Amino acid sequence: MTTIAIIGAGPGLGAAVARRFGREGHSVALVARDAGRLDALAGSLAADGVTARGFTADVHDPATLVTALDAAADTLGPVEVLQYSPLPRQDFMRPVLDTTADDLTGPIEFSLYGAVTAVRQVVPGMRELGRGTVLFVNGGSAVVPHADRAGTSVAFAAQSAYGHLIHNTLAPEGIHVAQLIIPGMIEPGHQRKDPVVLAETLWGLHRERHGFRHFADDLGA
Helix, strand or coil, X not given: XXXXXXXXXXXXXXXXXXXXHHXXXXXXXXXXXXXXXXXXXXXXHHHCCCCEEEEECCCCCHHHHHHHHHHHHHHHCCEEEEEECCCCCHHHCCCHHHCCCHHHHHHHHHHXXXXXXXXXXXXXXXXXXXXXXXXXXXXXXXXXXXXXCHHHHHHHHHHHHHHHHHHHHHHHHCEEEEEEEEXXXXXXXXXXXXXXXXXXXXXXXXXXXXCCEEECCCCCC
């Protein structure tokens, strides 16, 4: 049995993705900062027949991310799928002319350094398996920079560039890298941005394995 590791797992999209991949037989490693919430989510998933366990880590602290992903592979099985989708903090979204160089440190650590750390930790195991998928989930500012959300605009763009580079580099090894852009907010009940619908979209990206950038909805939505 192989594992999907969800970085930034929570009760919305993370839970929906866990259920979708769990239904296909994957174990689920839930990675986030709050151990209590992770335990509650793992218990809810277990009630639905999904093998899941929480592993605490902070994407701003690479050592904790490495430890969590190592523990996930040791406990649940090799990580075949990595989803990097932590929710950015509100203080990352300042107007561009109010944003200092220091203000960009947190967003870059969050979106780029954490992503690079996670990818480098799981790719050796994917190579041993001979297959793997890396899924990045971003907001619309990854594609169209927003002057009032400078931190995420800059950091998401950096993550996008990194993702595109590894998409091209790892494809010959059977490791697929894809990005899902979700314009606006995730919305329960929305035709395309409901968590369950998005989870199905992410499952499709894992299975169909074509192209790097995909959109959950129109950018103007």
